[in-house]
Amino acid sequence: MTFPFRNAVLTGACGGLGQALARELIAQGAAVALVGLNRAVLDELAALAPERCTVYTPDVADAAAMQACAQDWTARHGLPDLLIANAGVAGGFDTAQADDLAVMRRMLEINLLGVATTFQPHLSAMRAQGRGALVGVASIAGWRGMPGNAAYCASKGGLIRYLESLRAELRGTGLSVHTVSPGYLRTALTAGNRFAMPGLMEPDDAARALLAGVARGREHIVLPRRIGWLARALSLLPASWHDRLLLGQPRKPRVGEAGATAIPGLPAGDTSSSEPRS
Numbered sequence: 132m133t134f135p136f137r138n139a140v141l142t143g144a145c146g147g148l149g150q151a152l153a154r155e156l157i158a159q160g161a162a163v164a165l166v167g168l169n170r171a172v173l174d175e176l177a178a179l180a181p182e183r184c185t186v187y188t189p190d191v192a193d194a195a196a197m198q199a200c201a202q203d204w205t206a207r208h209g210l211p212d213l214l215i216a217n218a219g220v221a222g223g224f225d226t227a228q229a230d231d232l233a234v235m236r237r238m239l240e241i242n243l244l245g246v247a248t249t250f251q252p253h254l255s256a257m258r259a260q261g262r263g264a265l266v267g268v269a270s271i272a273g274w275r276g277m278p279g280n281a282a283y284c285a286s287k288g289g290l291i292r293y294l295e296s297l298r299a300e301l302r303g304t305g306l307s308v309h310t311v312s313p314g315y316l317r318t319a320l321t322a323g324n325r326f327a328m329p330g331l332m333e334p335d336d337a338a339r340a341l342l343a344g345v346a347r348g349r350e351h352i353v354l355p356r357r358i359g360w361l362a363r364a365l366s367l368l369p370a371s372w373h374d375r376l377l378l379g380q381p382r383k384p385r386v387g388e389a390g391a392t393a394i395p396g397l398p399a400g401d402t403s404s405s406e407p408r409s
Contacts, residue, residue: 134159135346136213136264140204142191142249143218144176145169148268148316151338152215157184159342164204164211166191166218166249168395183208190396191218191245201252210256212263213345216246219268220394223385224282234386235282237397242286243293250297261305264345267294268311271353279382298350309345313337313354 139156143149145167153176156163162183165173170188177184185207189196204211219242224231246267257263272280273287291310298308315331337354344352384391 134161134342136161138162138209138211139213139215140164140166140201140211140249140253141215141217142166142245143216143268145172146217147334148313148337148341149217150176151334152217152341154179155335155338155342156213161213162208164200164208166200191248192240192396194248194251197248198252205253205256210260211253212257212260213266214250214253214257214264215266215268216249217266217268218242218245218249219270219286220392221283221383222391222394223279223383223388225279225385226281228385231282231385233397234394235285237394238282238286239289240396241394242283243289246290246293257306258301258304263305264307264309265297265301266309266311266341266345268313268341269294271312271314273312283383307345307348307350309350309352311341311344311352311354316354 136156137160139161141149141152141156141163144153144163144165149167150172153163153165157176157180160183163180164185164187165176166187166189167173168188170186173186173188177186185204187200187204189200191197220238222234222238224235224238250265253263254265257265267290269290270283270287272284273289273291276284276288291312294308294310298310301308313332316337317331317333332355340354341352386394386397
């Protein structure tokens with residue numbers, strides 16, 4: 132199947148899935164706006180096709196900064212036909228801990244608001260053009276809340292509903308909206324997990340499956356598919372049984388605990404300054 136997209140904007144391009152997506156898009160001949168926080172990683176990716184890549188390092192939750200990036204990209208390479216909102220962060224959460232409220236706020240800013248700030252600057256022009264795909268990378272964790280992971284589950288659950296709403300709004304315009312729900316990918320975000328990760332998938336395999344699904348027009352993409360079947364099977368259990376099963380699993384480390392991934396942009400005193408995304 133011929134890859135149908137020639138101009139892509141990719142956020143979270145420094146993470147495991149992001150780097151894999153960037154390499155695959157470049158290999159397919161697309162021009163790629165590489166958006167992330169780790170300039171060295173982005174420059175290395177851009178060097179694969181310098182005439183087709185431009186590096187941007189905004190905070191994805193900063194609407195003005197994302198608009199400036201979009202204007203610069205369009206001036207250089209034209210209107211994108213593929214937007215992949217992949218930037219995201221993860222971490223454990225405990226409502227009883229006051230410091231964790233800042234973690235939740237920042238997670239919602241990056242994982243949920245950051246998708247809208249990625250889409251918004253391009254949406255009117257893409258709608259006028261009448262073609263293009265908008266991809267939001269959510270998570271299986273957005274399907275059901277999990278103990279100790281409330282902030283992440285809330286951000287991804289909210290993202291799934293946001294993408295549903297946007298999909299309905301864009302029906303008949305020529306634009307497609309795709310919800311990607313990865314299970315467990317072998318990335319920095321899962322490296323510190325202390326619980327079982329069934330269906331663990333390599334980022335390169337996930338990137339190829341994601342792009343193939345979007346090219347085929349699939350609105351809901353689960354990576355890998357079998358983890359979606361497992362999640363749906365578990366959802367058939369009574370809620371109390373499901374809760375007891377999850378309560379027996381080790382929890383994801385909170386910010387500052389051993390194995391936790393850093394979350395950029397937290398107030399001074401909280402762990403910060405690392406690249407978001409899977």
